[in-house]
Amino acid sequence: MIYPTMLEGKRIQLLPLRLDHAEELFKCAGYPEIWTYLPNKVEKFEDMVELINNSIQAKESGLEYPFVVYDKELKKLVGSTRLLNISEANRNFEIGWTWYTPEVWRTRVNTECKYVLLKYGFEEFQAVRIQFKADIRNERSNRAIERIGAVKEGILRQDRILHDGYIRNAYIYSVIRPEWPDIKMKLEEYLSN
Template sequence: MQIEPTTLIGKSVRLEPLSLKHIPSLAKVGLEPKIWRYMRYGKVETVEQLTEWVQDILKEQAQGTDLPFTVIYQASGAAVGCTRYLHIEIEDRSLEIGGTWYGLDYQGTLVNTECKYLLLRHAFEELGCIRVWLKTDLRNLRSQRAIEKLGAVKEGVLRNHMILPDGHIRDSVIYSLIPQEWPAVRLKLEARLAAGK
């Protein structure tokens, strides 16, 4: 399994390697407090905070543990959010899809469905992953529904998993997919995308 920056292209979105050049466009959609509520990064409400966040993520990429993407909406060419591979385990052929956020106007749309489809397809069909996992805050019911709608299997809850910047002790719900499940999940996601759901 070899992880390198790459561009993943779908019908409505394009996932480009995250870079500092994306900051002005990301700032137009990403400075809403609601976006960051359940994230471990704390508040990102200014361009300076967003720049610091991008720089931190790029440092993690340089260490080989993360591969971040900017989500570009094809119709406008604008950045509408970010997502990434993280906790990359080369020897175990495993990674997490996470750190995902979208501007408020793009939440609950096909943007997330297509992003996850592109990331999962690349992970299983190009990288040869034997496990792809996702996690979310136990309080984030919207995220749990979205992950379950993908067809991921709920593995359980990590209790007192992390302390967020606001002091909240977070429980995390863990989901995963394995190669044997991918063909059925792929068909389901392709049908949803074709139907515009």
């Protein structure tokens, strides 16, 4: 499977994550609230380098495809997102490991990222299912996933140990192929404003 070298919306571009993004990503990652519900925590530059190197290794193994998020309005990188648990045989993957600098929280950035990733998934990758997971305590992420129209399927109990030792429970959501046309229309309405 050939993955995209760029996905683009009106405000954002998703570009393949590279090690030379580390410095700019580290600048926008310096907010502890970003890392509360994520498995790793970025406190120093070396943490960002390790995070990127791990992502690139997962990409090389075919399990993940990580992107940086470039904000065309702000003219800078504002975060990262990934395709995870990629299964070409089953034509599915997960969208996750998404984080943004708080400067773009509650803007169109996240909606547009999800839209271009879902569009790629259903229209180019020919996915039958795309899933999302979020810590059940992460109200902001859960609301965002529900807002795009993903269906909450249940709770994955104790699915991950976070950087602080907390064993989290996560909600699991999905969008399946027959739901995509309605969700696409809904997202395009959100993004038309």
